Amino acid sequence: MSDISVDGDRLLMRLKELGNIGRDAGGRLVRLAGSDGDKLGRDLFVCWLSQAGLDVAVDRIGNIFGIWRPAGTEDCQPLMLGSHIDTVINAGIYDGCYGVVAGLEVIQALKAANFRPIRPIAVAAFTNEEGVRFAPDMMGSLVYARGLDVDAALSTVGTDGAILGEELKRIGYAGAEAPGFLKPFAYVELHIEQGPVLEREGIALGAVENLQGISWQRITVEGTANHAGTTPINMRADAGYGAARIIAYLRERARSSATPTVATVGCLELEPNAINVIPSRATLTVDLRDPFEHRLKEESGALGAFLEMLAREEQLLISVEQLAQSSPVAFNREIVQMIEGAAEKRGLTCRRMTSGAGHDAQMIAPIAPTAMIFVPSCGGISHNPAEYTSKADLVAGANVLMDVVRHISSQACI
Amino acid sequence: MSDISVDGDRLLMRLKELGNIGRDAGGRLVRLAGSDGDKLGRDLFVCWLSQAGLDVAVDRIGNIFGIWRPAGTEDCQPLMLGSHIDTVINAGIYDGCYGVVAGLEVIQALKAANFRPIRPIAVAAFTNEEGVRFAPDMMGSLVYARGLDVDAALSTVGTDGAILGEELKRIGYAGAEAPGFLKPFAYVELHIEQGPVLEREGIALGAVENLQGISWQRITVEGTANHAGTTPINMRADAGYGAARIIAYLRERARSSATPTVATVGCLELEPNAINVIPSRATLTVDLRDPFEHRLKEESGALGAFLEMLAREEQLLISVEQLAQSSPVAFNREIVQMIEGAAEKRGLTCRRMTSGAGHDAQMIAPIAPTAMIFVPSCGGISHNPAEYTSKADLVAGANVLMDVVRHISSQACI
Numbered sequence: 001m002s003d004i005s006v007d008g009d010r011l012l013m014r015l016k017e018l019g020n021i022g023r024d025a026g027g028r029l030v031r032l033a034g035s036d037g038d039k040l041g042r043d044l045f046v047c048w049l050s051q052a053g054l055d056v057a058v059d060r061i062g063n064i065f066g067i068w069r070p071a072g073t074e075d076c077q078p079l080m081l082g083s084h085i086d087t088v089i090n091a092g093i094y095d096g097c098y099g100v101v102a103g104l105e106v107i108q109a110l111k112a113a114n115f116r117p118i119r120p121i122a123v124a125a126f127t128n129e130e131g132v133r134f135a136p137d138m139m140g141s142l143v144y145a146r147g148l149d150v151d152a153a154l155s156t157v158g159t160d161g162a163i164l165g166e167e168l169k170r171i172g173y174a175g176a177e178a179p180g181f182l183k184p185f186a187y188v189e190l191h192i193e194q195g196p197v198l199e200r201e202g203i204a205l206g207a208v209e210n211l212q213g214i215s216w217q218r219i220t221v222e223g224t225a226n227h228a229g230t231t232p233i234n235m236r237a238d239a240g241y242g243a244a245r246i247i248a249y250l251r252e253r254a255r256s257s258a259t260p261t262v263a264t265v266g267c268l269e270l271e272p273n274a275i276n277v278i279p280s281r282a283t284l285t286v287d288l289r290d291p292f293e294h295r296l297k298e299e300s301g302a303l304g305a306f307l308e309m310l311a312r313e314e315q316l317l318i319s320v321e322q323l324a325q326s327s328p329v330a331f332n333r334e335i336v337q338m339i340e341g342a343a344e345k346r347g348l349t350c351r352r353m354t355s356g357a358g359h360d361a362q363m364i365a366p367i368a369p370t371a372m373i374f375v376p377s378c379g380g381i382s383h384n385p386a387e388y389t390s391k392a393d394l395v396a397g398a399n400v401l402m403d404v405v406r407h408i409s410s411q412a413c414i
Numbered sequence: 415m416s417d418i419s420v421d422g423d424r425l426l427m428r429l430k431e432l433g434n435i436g437r438d439a440g441g442r443l444v445r446l447a448g449s450d451g452d453k454l455g456r457d458l459f460v461c462w463l464s465q466a467g468l469d470v471a472v473d474r475i476g477n478i479f480g481i482w483r484p485a486g487t488e489d490c491q492p493l494m495l496g497s498h499i500d501t502v503i504n505a506g507i508y509d510g511c512y513g514v515v516a517g518l519e520v521i522q523a524l525k526a527a528n529f530r531p532i533r534p535i536a537v538a539a540f541t542n543e544e545g546v547r548f549a550p551d552m553m554g555s556l557v558y559a560r561g562l563d564v565d566a567a568l569s570t571v572g573t574d575g576a577i578l579g580e581e582l583k584r585i586g587y588a589g590a591e592a593p594g595f596l597k598p599f600a601y602v603e604l605h606i607e608q609g610p611v612l613e614r615e616g617i618a619l620g621a622v623e624n625l626q627g628i629s630w631q632r633i634t635v636e637g638t639a640n641h642a643g644t645t646p647i648n649m650r651a652d653a654g655y656g657a658a659r660i661i662a663y664l665r666e667r668a669r670s671s672a673t674p675t676v677a678t679v680g681c682l683e684l685e686p687n688a689i690n691v692i693p694s695r696a697t698l699t700v701d702l703r704d705p706f707e708h709r710l711k712e713e714s715g716a717l718g719a720f721l722e723m724l725a726r727e728e729q730l731l732i733s734v735e736q737l738a739q740s741s742p743v744a745f746n747r748e749i750v751q752m753i754e755g756a757a758e759k760r761g762l763t764c765r766r767m768t769s770g771a772g773h774d775a776q777m778i779a780p781i782a783p784t785a786m787i788f789v790p791s792c793g794g795i796s797h798n799p800a801e802y803t804s805k806a807d808l809v810a811g812a813n814v815l816m817d818v819v820r821h822i823s824s825q826a827c828i
Contacts, residue, residue, distance in 0.1 A: 194644045195640075195641060195644025195645055196646075197646060197649070200649060216689060216690075226610070227608055227609060227770065227771060228676065228678035228680060228701040228703070228770075229626060229676065229703050229769075229770030229771045229772075230608045230609025230611075230770035230794065230796075231609050231610060231676070231770070231794060232609070232610075232674065232676065233665065233668045233669050233676055235611070235614060235794070238665075240661060240679050240680070240682060241662070241665050241679075243658070243661075244659075244660075244662050244679075245662065246658075247654060247657075247658035248655070248662055251647065251652075251655050251658075254647045255647050255648070261647075262642065262643065262647055264642035264652075264690070264691075264692055265655075265658075266642060266654070266684070266688050266689045266690060266692065267684065267688065267689055268654060268682060268684050268687070268693075269683075269687075270682050273680065273681050274681065275680045275681055275699040275701055276630075276678070276701050277678075278678055278680065279679075279680060285689040287642040287643075287689055287690050289643050355644075356641065356643030356644035357641060357643045358643075380640055380644065380645060380649070382644075383641075
């Protein structure tokens, strides 16, 4: 299977070229969905698709598809690759773009090698994966999989007051195709890990078998403001201490979990926030993730029980507000095994792993067998100009994607 | 000793009258040092002193003294009572004023009963105890005890840009006497507890045997910002978790202390303070108090050792900045015993206790045998319009003060 390889130089050159487009006056990479920068990135991608001889299609939500339809494959469902090219503010150049550029590269390498698939192969750039300007994130793939009505999505008002549908028209990417017009036979997304695991463990590739479910909660702890000097420890209802206990509890639970649970308290505010006053109120957020639905429920339940106990023990009033929730996604086992097999044949180390971040793949998973491939992120850093993956790792990931594509596009069923 | 009693009605009426003076447009009690409101309060107090037939003296820092000098006592050092009548913003009516009004009440009651002390008895209202407008707090008593140069104190610039010396001149309270002109034989300060202990324990009076030393520190915990989803728990350097561990550590240490240690984390801020980002930095304050110097040092040292251990364990950088520090004060044992004896004779419950807040008494302690008497604060609330002590408790405290005054002012030495 390893007689064909992608053109690593072209892959890198395109990532850099795309990464140079959509910079602001301060040099920051900012290609928010529907913006002028997004248009420039899209134009470049469409230009590459055309040069590669692919059919270009754009759907109503602005998702762009480059489709290779060799003669005789027209009646088969296409294998779809892809990711997104919109970015956060002050982004790195790999997040999303790597999966899109590598998808195109795989198709071009296979075309050049006269590979004959039995089905079309398409590469997709989904609209507004980042969700910075328009909520929710992963919007293009969500609409594509009919998880969100296209008209509702198009009427979304952005943080700057703009309407997504008008912005897509303005930049020339309000396409004609109905979202979902290509029903994928399977979907494979190549992405940087955006976490530290592969690098720390010295492993070249991740075969992503699932994606964490997320529960976001806001917890409000109410105690009693009192003088820090005159109130004995055992007469305090200290909201800040309550918050500290919650943070420590979440950490200990996650640390001893048998599943890859992560729990994070990212926001915390105290009132009155004065050096000599016992905090009367603490407001904190909990970001809880686990790849298994039952575990996520188990952890949410355990947190609830802990909060009840804590409130009783410390004379606090504790209330919880659910801010957001998404279910875990299990990817397709056969594709995960293909990824492992392809890595092994190329002599690359590989481990199964869980995606801790959200990706377009999770939206496509309900409508097609789906999996993801991760490559190492230097320092685990992403959403940051310091985001980096070595050329060797990028090329290795693209070659494994290509081998998986050859496999899937040669067979009648998975 | 209990054949004479104070006039409880007059005591209450004066507290209320003083409490109605210096209200802002919103009805809040605001008699900041050197302000127009302060002038009104001072004028009323001086009027009462004159009506009571006392000599009135004002020193250069604006401390006001009402002195009862019965014939034949002129050569003796005066027994001094007192507290302050300046307030915080939106204050209650008891903090400080109670000690001043009760001191006057005690003198008037003794005069009316033809009590013959062997030494003069003075009641003092010290300038700027609260320190809200001009720092430091307890300034008048500190200057009086020569702990701060009077000219330096007078040149203090307030939060509103005003200079204390000019403000005292403007309101007519830049006196002629040198601070310390009356060398007290002893000093006794009656005050509301400003904490919950007496009320919760159902005890009428506190014989205050010492006053906590205070250490204020700012701790900065530096970790690494990372994605809340993609960073496994064991690969995190979570500054927020570090802060939580510090809060929990301080609580557990204080809870198991053999001395009345209190530790409070009143301020805490996280960066970047985003729901899905592991905090890279936590800034928190520590207010640590103990009535014994060696224990305060012990606790500070233990905290330092804990922080080192925590930094190592959790891959954090932790730095500490000392913001303020004051030594504990031990009050005079004989006066404390007199307070206990007087309470017992009046059939009042009494416990020895530590002052968790700062008071003028701690400044006078270096120059004279000193102690304090506390009465219960409803709900432990102070620096708040809800500050409240029942008439019965206020009168009981004033009567015990009177009995202690009779005792001390009848003897040649303590």
